[in-house]
Amino acid sequence: MSTQGKKSAQRSASKKRSISKEPKGKKEKTQKYNYVELAKAPLTSPGPQHLYAVIIDATFPYKTNKDKYICSLKVVDPSLHVKSQKGTGDGSDYATVILYAKRFEDLPIVSKIGDIIRVHRATLRLHKQQRQFNASVFYNSSWALFSSEKNDNAPSTFSGKHYSFEKQESAILQNLRKWALQYFSSYNVITNDMYVPLKDAQKEKADFDVLAKITHIHEMDEYTNELRLRDQSGVTWHTLALKLKFPNIQNGDVVRIRSALVDETSKKKVLILSHYSNIMTFISSSKLSKEIKSKVQDEKQPDKASLKKGVNMQAVVLTEIDKKHANLPNTPLSELFHHADTDPELQNKNTFRTTFQVIKIEPSDVKEWAKSYDKKTKQASSLKGGKGANPIFQVQFLVKDASTQVNNHTYRILLYTHDGLGANFFGINADNLHKNDGARKKLEEQAELLTKFNSWVDAVVEKRNGFYFIKDTKIVV
DNA sequence: TTTTGGGG
Numbered sequence: 001m002s003t004q005g006k007k008s009a010q011r012s013a014s015k016k017r018s019i020s021k022e023p024k025g026k027k028e029k030t031q032k033y034n035y036v037e038l039a040k041a042p043l044t045s046p047g048p049q050h051l052y053a054v055i056i057d058a059t060f061p062y063k064t065n066k067d068k069y070i071c072s073l074k075v076v077d078p079s080l081h082v083k084s085q086k087g088t089g090d091g092s093d094y095a096t097v098i099l100y101a102k103r104f105e106d107l108p109i110v111s112k113i114g115d116i117i118r119v120h121r122a123t124l125r126l127h128k129q130q131r132q133f134n135a136s137v138f139y140n141s142s143w144a145l146f147s148s149e150k151n152d153n154a155p156s157t158f159s160g161k162h163y164s165f166e167k168q169e170s171a172i173l174q175n176l177r178k179w180a181l182q183y184f185s186s187y188n189v190i191t192n193d194m195y196v197p198l199k200d201a202q203k204e205k206a207d208f209d210v211l212a213k214i215t216h217i218h219e220m221d222e223y224t225n226e227l228r229l230r231d232q233s234g235v236t237w238h239t240l241a242l243k244l245k246f247p248n249i250q251n252g253d254v255v256r257i258r259s260a261l262v263d264e265t266s267k268k269k270v271l272i273l274s275h276y277s278n279i280m281t282f283i284s285s286s287k288l289s290k291e292i293k294s295k296v297q298d299e300k301q302p303d304k305a306s307l308k309k310g311v312n313m314q315a316v317v318l319t320e321i322d323k324k325h326a327n328l329p330n331t332p333l334s335e336l337f338h339h340a341d342t343d344p345e346l347q348n349k350n351t352f353r354t355t356f357q358v359i360k361i362e363p364s365d366v367k368e369w370a371k372s373y374d375k376k377t378k379q380a381s382s383l384k385g386g387k388g389a390n391p392i393f394q395v396q397f398l399v400k401d402a403s404t405q406v407n408n409h410t411y412r413i414l415l416y417t418h419d420g421l422g423a424n425f426f427g428i429n430a431d432n433l434h435k436n437d438g439a440r441k442k443l444e445e446q447a448e449l450l451t452k453f454n455s456w457v458d459a460v461v462e463k464r465n466g467f468y469f470i471k472d473t474k475i476v477v
Numbered sequence: 478t479t480t481t482g483g484g485g
Contacts, residue, residue: 063485070483072483134481136478
């Protein structure tokens with residue numbers, strides 16, 4: 001039908017409505033959007049269609065060759081989710097939604113599989129036997145994202161300046177949330193054909209998807225996290241994830257990575273992500289996510305014997321902090337040493353948690369790490385020659401971290417145990433190290449580990465007179 | 478709005 005024809009059809013339709021016998025004031029329809037089911041949406045609809053659906057996969061919004069941005073999603077609903085007549089029982093069927101926009105910020109960032117998207121004015125076609133809904137945000141389409149794990153009607157993000165929400169949608173949204181929770185608790189949803197086990201990753205020549213648990217997050221620098229990924233095939237890979245792009249991922253999360261590539265140039269197993277790659281967690285009812293979370297064990301710290309061999313291929317945290325500080329957030333060294341007196345967040349605190357690498361330890365002679373301490377004069381003196389009582393540790397760590405990588409300063413973190421702070425750090429009591437060869441040898445080993453490449457100390461420190469003293473922290477390797 | 482690009 002021509003545009004003219006369409007318009008006249010619309011006009012005559014509205015004429016018909018206006019001559020209905022409805023009493024005045026009630027005849028106006030307030031409902032603008034009829035939502036279609038994915039499997040039932042007509043392929044030959046004369047106009048755009050509107051949908052509510054549950055997201056099971058999404059690219060990160062990405063730029064195409066010429067000033068256009070795309071986000072591609074896989075979606076399901078009660079009408080379209082499990083492959084029928086294929087005998088697999090648990091295979092996912094889905095429709096795709098392709099969103100086009102002129103600007104990055106006009107597209108949704110999907111970080112959780114199981115969340116809900118609403119799309120207005122999409123056109124449906126078949127593409128490679130899939131139902132594909134196309135929606136141009138730069139024309140007149142719009143979208144809104146809803147969390148599946150909340151109960152309100154406000155979208156978490158949406159395109160445009162405002163969003164509409166009609167009364168009828170409340171029920172649609174509620175029902176879809178209920179269905180999503182149920183669906184993810186009884187089906188894997190992300191089926192075997194949708195990802196590659198990590199043990200087979202090395203063979204992949206093109207990009208592929210991953211389903212794994214994050215067993216460790218290491219801060220490489222100010223902008224980058226290094227994720228350690230492990231799945232049920234028992235193999236570990238690493239990947240770099242920009243903090244700004246994926247701000248919400250946490251240690252222990254089970255994630256789907258949409259599009260990863262084996263880094264052929266790396267000696268260790270590294271996956272390369274692209275600009276369109278996405279890392280998504282799952283809604284909490286997900287059976288699959290729970291299973292992987294419980295079955296993939298967190299990795300053990302390497303033992304001392306393997307640590308002493310060669311270079312650490314990955315970051316190793318040598319210490320553990322007391323449980324009572326488990327929820328203490330990490331404060332970078334730059335904050336501790338340059339902003340602790342001016343930052344209102346830090347001003348009134350004196351206990352911090354910080355993670356650092358030890359560049360050097362002073363005194364360099366381990367035998368002088370323990371001193372004799374005179375409680376009256378508060379003086380420490382060498383135990384050399386066998387004299388002196390009340391041995392304590394007095395050790396200074398010269399340290400760096402990601403936040404201070406670019407400057408030339410090193411910072412001092414102190415292990416001074418005269419008041420008991422940090423007394424358990426080395427796992428042995430302070431003693432005369434000129435005499436006690438066993439203790440000295442053990443501490444020399446610790447010194448070697450502490451200053452080794454890729455070794456990290458996660459410590460709780462207490463601020464006293466502008467100095468930071470380690471406490472409630474011990475070496476565990 | 479343009480026949481978008483869509484596993485990029």
